[in-house]
Amino acid sequence: MNQINRIDGGLINRSNKLNFNFNGQSLEGYEGDTLASALLANGHRMVGRSFKYHRPRGIFSAGSEEPNALVQLRTGAYQEPNTRATVTELFHGLEATSQNHRGSLKYDLMAVNDLFSSFLSAGFYYKTFMWPKAFWEKFYEPVIRAAAGLGRLSGEDDPDIYDKGFLHCDVLVVGAGAAGLSAALSAGRAGARVIVMDEDFCMGGRLNVETLSVDDKSGSEWATQALAELSAMGNVRLMTRTTAYGAYDHGIVGALERVTDHLISSEKKPRQILWRVYTKRTILCAGATERPIAFGNNDRPGVMLAGAVRAYVNRWGALPGKRVAVFTNNDDGWRTATDLAAKGVEITAVIDSRDGQPPVDVPKGAAIVMGGRIVDTKGRHGIRSFTLSNGQQIPADCLAVSGGWSPNVQLTCHQRGRPTWREDIAAFVPGGELPQGMSVAGAASGNLSLSSVLLNGHDIGNSVVSDLGFTPSKVKSSSSEEETTGISAFWHVRESKVRAWLDLQNDVTVKDVKLSHQEGFRSVEHLKRYTTLGMATDQGKTANIPALAVMAECTGKSLPETGTTIFRPPYTPVAIGALAGRARGKDFRPSRLSPSHSWAEEQGAVFVEADMWYRAQWFPRTGETHWRQSVDREVTQTRASVGVCDVTTLGKIDVQGRDAAEFLNKVYANAFAKLPVGKVRYGIMLREDGIMMDDGTSARFAENHFVMTTTTANAVSVFRHMEFCRQCLWPEMDVHLISSTEQYAQFAVAGPNARKLLQKVVDSDHDISNEAFPFMACGEITICGGVPARLFRISFSGELAYEIAVPTRYGDSLVRTLMAAGEEFDVTPYGTESLGVMRIEKGHAAGNELNGQTTARDLGMGRMVSKKKDSIGNTLSERDGLNLENGLSLVGFRPVNRSEELKAGSHFITKGNTANMANDEGWMSSVAFSPNLGHSIGLGFIKRGSERMGEVVLATDPIRGGEMDVEIVSAHFIDPEGERLRG
């Protein structure tokens, strides 16, 4: 039998029937339904289990505040845990299952927890599970963890895609109910750029669920008309299914648009879009949330919020029960009785906690109890009846409860705002210190009657736009009939002898709050943390205020004195995938490709990530099965003849200006002022604290023009640092910096035949002989018949070497040309591994040594730090702690047993000492196999290293289970005199 509880009316499209599946059962609903309304229409009351006691749970609300009706939506990798049925738009083919039960929903084995509930009181776990000690990890905790959580992730990669975007407007209207639409009309008519967002798929808010009329139209008709007017305005953007979830500094609002969640498939479009909204003004029209009253066994399926009950009836034509009763402390609750009675639904009783006369006409046949108290309910899987304090039992399969409405102040509190209490409506309303540019209108500001909401929205819309310099339109506010909104605060039924729920999802009861008070957890934050109140997926939207009221009662303080916990973003939970947007997998970060990348790919190069760059690591040749074979060959061939390596990734900074030389003299620790034009110098750059920041070369191309290189890793931070020096420290200097990293493709050409190779491509009018172009020369030349190039005679490998740079557009062509020209020399390309081997052979420091913890002195370059001039870092580099007699120094290491392989990260211990931290004397920073020496070599830091040449120490590597004797040697393993590079 289908849709047994479907009645006439509502904003659903009965001509579009949708089939869906809940817990394996095929059901039908209509377009316009939510999963919750469709389940109710099909007579499903029980839809889940609570967190701790596994009590049966039914649909409680009709919105995003839902604590109970959480389902697992979709299947397989698309499985989406903890999804609120109340805001899940029904679609054809929807599949959902209930959560948090072992066995079936109806017969949950974990429901045994409920029997032991008195042992599982708030915070019980802090007091036990401590003995015997080993049992916590082995037994108690695994049991607790097995019970954790509600829904389940699939464990598979999220198959959907997400996107992000930026929106800009004058006015952002959050919430498109009566207040939001009124405000948007005011702002839109005045010509402001307006964005209206609503979390619902159908704008109108409670206009769509109440039977009140506006301007002699039904609420939903008025909303439709307002939306038509707004969507015709070019300056207004309407966004449904979009939740403003957080208010951030300076008027930035985070919003989530659910683009395809209401479709069976995303079809490769983004499932959700995360919007960053930059707005001059925000008008928060987020409405209000109804809250329950706590009484005995008030958690049974069928006990619902009164406003939700009439929402299901009025908007969706779905009947939550056949025999409905109302329990209220306010006039609004009565609307549920009158609305339902008007639809012919049986109202068994209206219980009003207030004394006096009924505020409205009494529905026929209903028992009316003024000053009434419900103390208990009955019904195992859903309410069947309830009991009043006088013992009277009243039947009902749906109990509509209203404890009044709490304005949705969350976004007003995301920064410093704290809500203030209004006794007349028994609710917190937005207080001071709202986020920049935010105003609040409608129910969110405490206006609870429709007529006041409409007027308030209209007026605030107008005042906001006139603030921004627009002329408000003269159109008057729409209006509605008057209604009564009386309320008298009433939070929980003291007469109840059994557990009365406050937080339905986390199973926090009135007793728990009292226990929390008894044990001294009285601050609201202690209460929250001790009982877990409000920490469930609904963030306590319906639970917090009643619970605070119970605490206030215990302490004898007023509710405003008791305060509220801090509202944190997000307003409703946001998928992590959406917050990440496109950044995942290979798209996590951009890829920078060097000019020779395509060519290297063709060569079958293996690439390595170096920051954002991909660099060729080595170039395997046919027959090479291990990377070491390739690297050994590249190194050997380069040292024997010539090799080519793409070094484009090194940072290049163009430094120009009348004071360029003096500027470099200040940013480098060593002298630069007198570097001749046409020469390159190696420079070390310190941080102001005297630690090595970076090293590189600077080449002087003209009196006022230098080209600096930095390491690949520090290119950006060095540029930033130099801009700081230029603008903030020495603003009187005429210096100009611009990065030219991208502008030039740069290749190292190294090896005894480097010159011969280059001479084949360099245009003949440029003499690059050793005499004309010696070591550390630089110059602007042309190659291959006029292509401009820069040539640097510098060497990282220790060989006769050059670096040649051409405009990037020629990079691909140049590497191919060098390979072709080098064929006669058996030229080899080499990658970063070989680069590393050769620099270790040569004793050059690199990233592992320049790790931000070492000084020039540690690196054996202490004497380069000039004491005769002011440079960054020179003063503080003189501190005692950086000049210890037994300080570290960088030296070379080789295994005493040459066949052993050194391990980077080993620590050094003097022979005979115990290997412990007190005897730790340093560490191995870089290692390589030297094909030239035929054994493993390493660079490392050890105390007084430079004085300990020849000493054998222990290199201990407990993490890999090894240790070996190593000999301290010079870091210059190859050509210590530097004859090759000058050759």
Next chain:
Amino acid sequence: MAKFTLTANTPLGGFSHDFKGVSISEVNGRSIVSLATPLGGKEAVSKALAKTYKLEIPEPGKSTVSSLDNAVLMGMAQDQTFLVFDHTEDKPIDVVSKHLKDTAFLTDQSDSYVMLRVSGENSRSVLERICPIDLHPSVFPEGSVSRTIMEHLGTVIVHEKANTFLLMSARSSAKSFLEAVEVSALNTV
């Protein structure tokens, strides 16, 4: 004479594609020279520019267009202006220094950028997915220039004319940048 010759390539091989209501195409054939104004030398640069390109130095965030070489002068910073002009040969600096003599410090940036033109009625909707700058004509009118960040990549955006934007981003990450723009189009239209 060297027997080798070098051939130039472009960052994206001349990419061009039309999506619904928006076209994305690589722009080539332009050179970019950065002009750094020496301390106290603004007047001299202005004079030289006025004489040759008939242009003033634009404020940062603005651009001006000259008929000479279709040059666009973009204000990048207080002391930095980009001159973007039709020139496909090497050494664009020689062209500029002919006009400006030594009034400004020049740096060739022609090979530093990939340029994409995004045009069509949907161009703003597409760019709103990645561009943090407000591109509404009331805020970012034609001629506006901005350097910002899109999908982790530094990007210069120029509002060339109605519904037409020029994007400049680093050449080495041209493929990632194109993907960022393309995916925006695919996700939007």
Next chain:
Amino acid sequence: MIINHPLLGPRDAAEFVYKGDASLINRPDWQADDAAELFHEYLYLRDNPAGEHRELWYHEQGDRSWLIVTRNTLTHDISKVEFARDVALAERSKK
């Protein structure tokens, strides 16, 4: 956060890189008798106020200017944005 750049208008703080207290533009004299102590105070000690704070931001994804932003560290309200270079030059002319 949004930083209202003196020339470019409001820009998301994500375009900027933060450095710290604006006093970092006042680098001590390396030849002062107590240079070591002055540099220690300059580099390491901070007022770290709860309230108005003058601080350095670098517009890395923008015009590459260093700015001095006056911002309240309790509310994040920004009351002033200046070019650090202008401030540095002005302080020099005072001396």
Next chain:
Amino acid sequence: MKYSGFKVIKEALTGHKGWKPVWRTPKPKKEYDVIIVGGGGHGLATAYYLAKEFGITNIAVLEKGWIGSGNVGRNTTIVRSNYLLPGNEPFYEFSMKLWENLEQDFNYNAMVSQRGILNLFHNDAGRDAYARRGNSMMLAGADAVLLDQEGVRKMYPCLDFENARFPIKGGLLQPRGGTVRHDAVAWGYARGADNHGVDIIQNCEVTGMNIENGVCTGVETSQGSIKAKKVAVCVAGSSSRVMSMAGMRLPIESHVLQAFVSEGLKPILPGVVTFGAGHFYVSQSDKGGLVFGGDIDGYNTYAQRGNLPVVEDVCEGGMALMPMIGRARLLRMWGGVMDMSMDGSPFIDKTHINGLYFNGGWCYGGFKATPASGWCYAHLLAKDEPHPVATEYRLDRFRRGAMLDEKGVGAQPNLH
């Protein structure tokens, strides 16, 4: 009152009438031997150990709000002792050992859960650095395991091994690392200290320091002036504010670190994992929430909230590392104010003012240090000399050039 399973059962059967407040609510006395300013984890631990281990019980802990309202109540609950430098590692290992016996020691179940912490690396340099660090840990008597890619895959098959921009090459595992129920640490220490007679005074803000002739004699508070032989400041993010009352400037900046928790989920992550190529670390709580975080926002602030770019950056890291969390929803985000020091390492030291002591500069790593910080601070207060594992945490180390810079980024607090 001793807590035990039997006690819980007894109370359950008798209507929970016997539970007493976990700590008393005393009025401040006129004078104490030691006043501890700051009722966070470190302050409460200091009081507890002073009373229990060093026999000083005439102590007040002054807290301007509710105890545990600072970083002990707003962190991502991770404990570990995987440090590199000899000035740090023995201290954190001492802390780890205290964690391991904490519950029995203070009779409160803080749910110390040693499910391991795994720091991933993504390149050879990362491996070398972690090998060096792991060796440091082992030389200091801690546990460490260097895993290769297969080792990581066995523990965490759900990570992105196939399509990552920065492929996982391996990781440094500390099996004894894990998580602790953070609030319970504050409550457990409070309960323990209270049992030893320590006065815990909430809603008592220190408004001034009484310093005469270079000697600190007590404090002014919102509840009147209180004398003390020794005043021990321990206020994390508020360090600069409080010490400025004594005229001191500190090598500290206050920054916000955001933290995040997802909706409750059935267990899927056994231990703590940190991403090495982005800013993301995560664990799953005993309630089922994924608890995660990343980098600090990076600007000075005293506001306990951050901004969106960091939220997005952290989630980007999360999705890059484990794309299976895309459909999990972020439930709550919050911020804590970190006392970021100039080298990323803390201070436990006397000041130049007699009777005034300072503990701070914990950056975002204070939680794991809580027991050792309390113990070592208590040692310093009781004996006027540093505990052997905390000898490097001196305020003058920058003047001497003896920085403890684990990350190697220099005097730039927002980079530590």
